[in-house]
Amino acid sequence: MIQLKKIVLFLVVSFSIGLNAQNTFKNWPDIIRKNESSWFGSEEAKKIAENVLLYQRNIGGWPKNIQMQHELTPAQKKDLTALKNTAVEATTDNGATCQEMLFMSKMYAQVKDERYKESFLKGINYLLEAQYANGGWPQFYPLKKGYYTHITYNDDSMVNILSVMRQISEESDFYSIKPSKEVVKKCKKAFEKGIDCILKTQYKQNGVLTAWCAQHDEVTLLPANARAFELASLSGYESAKIVLLLMSIEKPSRDIVTAVKSAEAWFEKTKITNLEEKRVLNGEGKIIDKKMIPATNAGPIWARFMDLETNEPFFCDRDGIKKKSIDQIGSERRNGYSWYSDAPKEVLKKYSAWAIKNGTKVSSADKKNVTLITVAQDGSGDFTKIQDAVYACPAFPYEKVTISIKNGIYNEKVRIPEWNTNVVLQGESKEKTIITFDDNFSKINLGRNSTFYTYTVLVEGDDFSASNLTIKNASGDNGQGIALSIVSNRAKVSNCNILGNQDTLYLSGKEAKQYFVNCYIEGTTDFVFGSATALFENCEIYSIKNSYVTAASTPEGIQFGFVFKNCKLTAEASVNAVYLGRPWRVYAKTVFLNCELGKHIKPEGWENWSKPEAEKKTFYAEYNCTGEGFQPSKRVSWSHQLKKAEAEKYTLDNILKDEFSNWYSK
Template identity: 80%
Template sequence: MIQLKKYIVLFLFVCSFGAKAQNTYKNWSDIIRKNDAAWFGTAEAKSIAENVLLYQRNIGGWPKNIQMQHELTEQQKKDLTRLKKTSEETTTDNGATCQEMLFMSKMYAQVKDERYAASFLNGLDYLLKAQYANGGWPQFYPLKKGYYTHITYNDDSMVNILNIIKEVANETDYYSIKPSKEIIEKSKKAFNKGIDCILKTQYKQKGVLTAWCAQHDEVTLLPANARAFELASLSGYESTKIVLLLMSIDKPSREIVTAVKSAVEWFDKTKITNLEEKRVLNDAGKVVDKKMIMVQNGAPIWARFMDLETNEPFFCDRDGIKKKSLDQIGSERRNGYSWYSDAPREVLKKFPDWAVKNGTKVGTADKKNVTLITVAQDGSGDFTKIQDAVYATPAFPYEKVTIYIKNGIYNEKVQIPECNTNLVLRGESKENTIVSFDDNFSKINLGRNSTFYTSTLLVEGDDFSASNLTIRNTSGDNGQAVALSVVANRVKIFNCILLGNQDTLYLSGKEAKQYFKDCYIEGTTDFIFGGATALFENCTIHSIKSSYVTAASTPEGTAFGFVFKNCKLTADAKATDVYLGRPWRIYAKTVFIECEMGKQIKPEGWENWSKPDAEKNAFYAEYNCKGEGFQPGKRVAWSHQLQKTEAEKYTIENILQDKIENWYL
């Protein structure tokens, strides 16, 4: 009987494991990219692999838009076996061939079936043979008559090819199959030719480099038409992956750097911030209509098609006649095609770091288009002082402006004025990029509110972020002395060190939302204080002496105040009696969720600051914390231990919700 139970347990375990390994994705591309590595060793994956092998033509390529996971009949298998000898419909359009090669690589990593390796290498050979002498690739190979012969950037076709060849040429471990040295050398040459083609096809508008078209003529390299509604134009979507590919190249040439900078300038010039797409869905969730609505300061989007000379967006029906707005074309094309894209945002987000890495500087001729400023004490940047860099940033820019600060100790008070929205301070490293000053209440001596003038860094501009910095107030234990003061909305502080004593971090601003992640925050009394809604995730909160961690002044009726999630509360050895918080104002809200609390935290946890009304109105709570300092049974009676259903409401979306969605990402 005992032996039988063991077999039953083993059977259930195997069944459970098999269920977890089962594919749950419906689309072929999702099956390839979203399943974990172990799934590619399952019987289900092996069965699909047989289909993929059947669909591959002997020439090495695959047809497009095939759901390879669907079970095949015996007749379909015979038909595919017959088709293997042909080159019918082999293409790289819509991800074809490139995604099947990735599938075979993932299969071979789990199952050393040499047919998988041979399939991948045959696909690679197909890609190398399909390349034009000028470095471009057609949409179909062997060549298919019509616009299919054009060099095809459409739907990222050529970029997908080059990304494969780049991994092979660089001999990375991205693909599990290792080609011969001969193929690696061919790949290096093919990649370089492909990049040269990209540089030569970048469109010049009155002598100024801009972006790329979805198709370029394979002989003249000029923008070319495709389908009737796909006229020659500059593409906001296809140009994105091209630029990201160029940015991925180590030690880029001067020509590549120029191409990237020119494209970024074009993206900035052509962004649209006064429109948003609204989709109308039926009961089944299918899009039945698309409408563009007017907004103010919307998140930037770009048109798929822009006039080659004016950059003006245009739209076409199957009659090939340009229209100026989406509502001027029929519903079939309006709803069945992607006319706008937000893809270039990724380029604009990554460009500042790329620019710093590749030694580019901000030009001084046109400050209104500044997107990156470098600060370096040795004079190698644009400025030697952070505040001077802030003064050089444009007011209320549409896109982020990054001030990159190289390592050094910057002894200065820094203010980010209200007009300097969308500003990023990014240090070279949090340990060695230090902003430091020593103001305190007595030194300022400006009356009873002197505390609020002591900050080393004052942030008043909305949509600010800082990372990789140490921000400190060095005045010592001499009363109130703020290191970082934030009186703005939608502020993100990541991977920073905040050092001070009393009142290290002040958080305020009308209905302000602020987000701290992976930070170290140190102080003595009330060293995190103010009335903003603020979320702290994965932070270390360190008490220097016995006192109070927080002093919230949450306004009445505010849903959340200070929320600490997955944080660690630590202390110096001399700090043995530390309160989690006390109410600066009687409606204070502070919650600790799944935090680790050291033994320095007093059993009662909270103090009312001699305000009996606070015991009725303040909201102090904890949930599922741990450590010697977490003693829920000994907490003051007027605090709370949340139930699971209550704690589930404390999501990042709920806490930081704002009219601008997902600003905290």
């Protein structure tokens, strides 16, 4: 009896093992990902592996949409053998190649057949060879004419490849096959280039980073069309996996953090919560119709295709004509394509924890009203870096958000983006709270416009203010190097030191108005320049060498340009030949009222920058100034000495007032 029980038990266990060794999945991707590891040692798996080896082209890639578990006829095997040298249809689309490599890895873990290892390694070489120099991957390689050459995010193609590159470069245990150190190094470089490509292709909408398109031109990196019904657009689906990949990177760079934060803001902005998809099925469970029905507080979904400029969802038939709703296209495309997705939900779900971990959000930021963030280098505040505090600021807040900065030297570039309005940078003391960086034109080396990338602090958000700070470009007298760049409206800077050499302070914006009070500004050439309307009151303007103080580029028709009131112009002892200004653009306007001008100011005062027409179009003027440098009778003939009635229009209200009234007095 005991022996009989042992036999029965043995049969039961054997039967259970047999069941576990049987593949129960019908679809090829499911067979790879869902089977237990032990199944890959079964005879069934070995038989399928022969098919997978046969489908692989000698170049290393596989074709897509093949159910490789299906038994092949002798004729099919013969045809596949003939195709191996052709590289026909080798691709990474729809998971191809990446998933077959995973299959080979799982096979090799159970069965040490060297053919499996060789197949996997050929797959790696294929992916490495297929990568563009800019870091992207085409849909097909060797290149296939048409949209297939575009950098392809569609159906997660590039994300899948980068996941392979990452596992290999990190030498993780995800794959059972271990490539050589040389290959590992190549994969690491390929991953880094791929991430760089992702960052460069993130779409800017009116200057604001948003998300990605399903495909981007392989040369220009701009959004590109694919099939007739797949027009260039922002993608709710493909962008989600890209962001999740970026969020998975340990110690992300500043650019990665910006990319993720910008994409998350875009997902929040574009989510749809008033529609639900209703599917009509036939008796066999096949979709015969799709409808979008109104709903209240529905779970968020995102359109697969959104207009590049407006974010409005659109839909296309094979005629390529945009339609505003899914019911306006024919049943074939309506039912045979995924037009909506909830994939970005995973990004929104994980974002808060990611943001706190990576220093982009204060732990209390789940509160809707963040109005005070503290930066301290000793770790006693919310952050140790100013830029991280900026990342934590809510977009377009209703109230001022004060970033209180404790004393310290903060060696960093700080950018306050357009969506971070109402930001206040408040230092503990002007002398000891110092933001400094050392970029200059030659160091940046980004072409003819390199100057504008050299900033230490860049302000793009409206209604900005700063106080009790030193902002410095520490590159020295080595060409253009901006300390503070303000390209926004209604910016107020008080009790600050702004230090640099050439191009210290850049103020821009045709309609922008900016206010500096009780500040110290120093530089060499054109160290106050730009197109904004800016008022300087009770400021010291210090010249380090003989050159030009201002270089205004006031647009035509603007009433005021740069206005200096009750300011003091001083200089180093050796300086003795400084112009008040020269016109960067011919309609430049610069006026000094009630200012004390040191002896370093040249008697002629102004220079035309080799632009004779500027003598007729600029407006350079002074009123009631004092000091050895004030020599009105020796000024160039095309400048002006204002009369009292003319000077009276240069009031605080007249210069700075706009629809927001007296913003400058707050």
